[in-house]
Amino acid sequence: xxxxxxxxxxAQNADLRPSRGTPEATVARLPVYLRALTALAEQxxxxxxxxxxxxxxxxxxxxxxxxxxxxxxxxxxxxxYDVEYLRYQIxxxxxxxxxxxxxxxxxxxxxxxLANYAGFTTxxxxxAALVDADPDRVGxxxxxxxxxxxxxxxxxxxRHEVSIGVITTPASEAQGVADRLVGAGVTSILxxxxxxxxxxxxxxxRKVDLSIxxxxxxxxxxxxxxxxxxxxxxGLAAPEPAKEAAS
Amino acid sequence: xxxxxxxxxxAQNADLRPSRGTPEATVARLPVYLRALTALAEQxxxxxxxxxxxxxxxxxxxxxxxxxxxxxxxxxxxxxYDVEYLRYQIxxxxxxxxxxxxxxxxxxxxxxxLANYAGFTTxxxxxAALVDADPDRVGxxxxxxxxxxxxxxxxxxxRHEVSIGVITTPASEAQGVADRLVGAGVTSILxxxxxxxxxxxxxxxRKVDLSIxxxxxxxxxxxxxxxxxxxxxxGLAAPEPAKEAAS
DNA sequence: TCGATTTTGTTCTCACGTTCACAAAATCCT
DNA sequence: AGGATTTTGTGAACGTGAGAACAAAATCGA
Numbered sequence: 001x002x003x004x005x006x007x008x009x010x011a012q013n014a015d016l017r018p019s020r021g022t023p024e025a026t027v028a029r030l031p032v033y034l035r036a037l038t039a040l041a042e043q044x045x046x047x048x049x050x051x052x053x054x055x056x057x058x059x060x061x062x063x064x065x066x067x068x069x070x071x072x073x074x075x076x077x078x079x080x081y082d083v084e085y086l087r088y089q090i091x092x093x094x095x096x097x098x099x100x101x102x103x104x105x106x107x108x109x110x111x112x113x114l115a116n117y118a119g120f121t122t123x124x125x126x127x128a129a130l131v132d133a134d135p136d137r138v139g140x141x142x143x144x145x146x147x148x149x150x151x152x153x154x155x156x157x158x159r160h161e162v163s164i165g166v167i168t169t170p171a172s173e174a175q176g177v178a179d180r181l182v183g184a185g186v187t188s189i190l191x192x193x194x195x196x197x198x199x200x201x202x203x204x205x206r207k208v209d210l211s212i213x214x215x216x217x218x219x220x221x222x223x224x225x226x227x228x229x230x231x232x233x234x235g236l237a238a239p240e241p242a243k244e245a246a247s
Numbered sequence: 248x249x250x251x252x253x254x255x256x257x258a259q260n261a262d263l264r265p266s267r268g269t270p271e272a273t274v275a276r277l278p279v280y281l282r283a284l285t286a287l288a289e290q291x292x293x294x295x296x297x298x299x300x301x302x303x304x305x306x307x308x309x310x311x312x313x314x315x316x317x318x319x320x321x322x323x324x325x326x327x328y329d330v331e332y333l334r335y336q337i338x339x340x341x342x343x344x345x346x347x348x349x350x351x352x353x354x355x356x357x358x359x360x361l362a363n364y365a366g367f368t369t370x371x372x373x374x375a376a377l378v379d380a381d382p383d384r385v386g387x388x389x390x391x392x393x394x395x396x397x398x399x400x401x402x403x404x405x406r407h408e409v410s411i412g413v414i415t416t417p418a419s420e421a422q423g424v425a426d427r428l429v430g431a432g433v434t435s436i437l438x439x440x441x442x443x444x445x446x447x448x449x450x451x452x453r454k455v456d457l458s459i460x461x462x463x464x465x466x467x468x469x470x471x472x473x474x475x476x477x478x479x480x481x482g483l484a485a486p487e488p489a490k491e492a493a494s
Numbered sequence: 495t496c497g498a499t500t501t502t503g504t505t506c507t508c509a510c511g512t513t514c515a516c517a518a519a520a521t522c523c524t
Numbered sequence: 525a526g527g528a529t530t531t532t533g534t535g536a537a538c539g540t541g542a543g544a545a546c547a548a549a550a551t552c553g554a
Contacts, residue, residue, distance in 0.1 A: 034462075056443070211278070213455060214411070221410055
């Protein structure tokens with residue numbers, strides 16, 4: 001049955017759930033604002049205008065104001081934002097006023113780096129366990145943590161009420177690990193393995209891919225190089241498609 | 248001269264520079280397609296439909312087709328895409344048919360992890376140098392590389408024609424390092440330090456921030472938790488703004 | 495040869511995100 | 525007190541991106 005496509009922009013949910021819709025793009029910037037506020041607080045600044053804040057966060061001030069307006073009216077016209085107060089409000093919005101337990105799966109170079117990473121143990125997150133499949137590594141200590149056996153994954157997740165999993169295994173293992181994490185009750189995954197994860201609806205996955213970032217930079221490098229040298233007219237760049245596939 | 252009546256959305260720049268504008272969102276997905284194609288090629292698949300490819304890349308097929316159409320018409324209707332041919336075309340578009348020299352600055356845990364990271368040394372990228380400011384670390388070997396002194400940064404960049412710099416220093420050092428990289432001719436930076444970089448126009452910066460990713464996950468976790476438990480009516484969530492700033 | 499089938503390339507529409515611009519609110523100064 | 529000044533919060537315009545839908549091109553089978 002086709003829902004008649006005529007209620008074009010009608011029935012905006014603007015009536016049903018107005019205030020609880022913070023755009024994704026905004027959510028992604030809130031941590032940046034939080035960091036900027038923390039830096040200002042450490043400098044002893046108690047009040048900041050949207051202009052100051054925007055500069056510190058590397059965005060433009062209109063965007064910052066609009067972003068903050070989704071959380072509520074926490075500024076004072078003619079004055080600016082109270083640094084500590086806004087800091088608390090953003091922390092609360094993100095959910096950093098409570099602690100989140102994190103498990104890191106795959107303690108290779110990257111996993112170790114993350115376990116030691118200062119920003120990781122910032123207030124709000126607690127490393128509940130480091131897990132690896134290699135028996136030789138189990139028992140090794142990384143800072144204050146001991147590497148646990150992969151077999152205990154489900155038990156550890158349950159005992160420490162882990163809701164966030166970080167995958168730093170090889171790509172070939174990532175999907176299997178994700179399945180076990182989800183099966184054990186994890187509902188958010190941060191994936192560093194270069195592989196596409198399939199998870200049930202309701203499970204959040206974010207992906208960090210180092211080689212993709214590099215490739216995006218390479219693309220822009222190449223564009224710059226082409227512009228500098230011979231600016232070739234568009235449409236002539238492609239040579240005749242030889243199209244001899246390796247058979 | 249404007250033809251009067253009907254050009255509402257007319258005067259699209261579709262006439263001036265049509266072919267050379269690949270959207271950023273598309274560029275960011277090309278590496279994903281490339282990886283999917285490589286995986287298919289390794290399985291011996293020589294031809295793939297947009298549907299297959301899209302599934303492998305974790306996107307929907309209409310988006311994939313539209314993305315590929317920016318590069319040109321490299322598919323065959325009724326058949327699909329030749330895997331090897333498309334792989335080459337995307338590689339060329341991204342700029343992976345040439346080699347890019349990369350310098351990594353700051354060889355702490357993360358820097359070491361990156362230096363060893365397999366995806367990093369994928370075809371297209373070459374680690375030209377590892378650099379650290381700590382004299383104790385200079386001379387240490389990481390795989391096939393030797394850590395060089397920070398003082399030699401400019402010389403190394405020049406000698407190896409480095410165009411891409413990776414910053415894995417503490418946040419406090421990041422801007423200074425960026426300045427030196429740019430001064431020495433680097434035009435693309437991948438920044439892992441949690442700090443906002445200011446660079447001249449024309450220099451590309453991409454940022455990878457682990458704690459931000461975690462915080463975004465936390466936000467969604469909290470939303471899920473709030474929905475499960477007591478769905479509080481919007482507008483009542485905020486307690487009275489106590490607003491006692493630390494004076 | 496010609497129709498049936500497959501699958502691409504592209505158009506159109508809608509949703510989302512960004513930026514501008516300005517009224518509303520708060521403070522400051524005379 | 526009241527006008528000038530500062531700065532927020534937001535409405536509106538604009539631009540980019542996503543997805544549905546379909547015509548055009550290629551193959552296949554009779």
